[in-house]
Ligand SMILES: [Zn+2]
């Protein structure tokens with residue numbers, strides 16, 4: 201079984217109204233690419249901050265600008281589309297109860313928990329760049345992984361998204377001097393204690409860093425701690441569905457991981473990954 205659970209039906213750009221992208225035709229385009237790649241299970245996980253209800257969690261200027269759509273309209277559309285219903289929800293420190301209420305009021309199959317911001321600044325968004333004016337990479341990485349640990353520990357989410365997103369810019373931003381394992385360790389401890397699944401995301405291959413999330417060393421630490429994995433591309437366009445899965449599957453095989461997480465109604469089970477023979481047909 202292969203999955204792609206972290207899908208966006210539209211690009212992140214501003215002029216992407218739901219009526220243009222939340223359509224049966226667009227879903228069919230995602231489905232067609234998935235079918236060709238042998239990916240059985242697809243789920244949509246739109247950003248929580250693109251919905252007006254997201255402002256119940258955080259009143260950040262970027263969120264205010266993005267919060268255009270109705271969350272319940274989205275849920276209704278995805279439910280009728282034959283895709284699994286997910287959401288990518290940022291962990292907002294201090295908003296745990298409001299987050300629980302917002303998520304609990306809807307019948308999601310799974311919730312992907314993300315850390316994009318460290319304080320008021322983003323690790324992956326140029327408009328809110330955490331690196332602007334400050335360059336202590338070890339401090340930025342420490343704060344990012346501390347937030348990731350808190351995200352896992354909150355118990356609010358089923359899947360931890362792009363776990364080392366802080367590296368997204370690669371060499372275009374300062375890199376920590378310390379061994380990255382020093383930064384991963386407290387996060388892995390929190391992940392293992394919480395029972396959250398970790399996403400192997402191929403999105404990093406499309407970004408300046410040019411590698412999977414999580415980095416192989418981080419992934420190995422998770423595997424050794426017995427953490428289950430989910431598999432996603434974080435596609436924002438149909439042609440990105442299953443992108444780079446050969447590399448994700450090679451990593452999982454190297455770690456001795458033979459199963460990935462499947463979700464329904466926020467219940468998780470494990471399904472075997474296809475054997476290597478079948479994988480060769482994937483591009
Ligand atoms: Zn994300």
Ligand SMILES: [Zn+2]
Pocket residue numbers: 206208288434
């Ligand atoms: Zn995403």
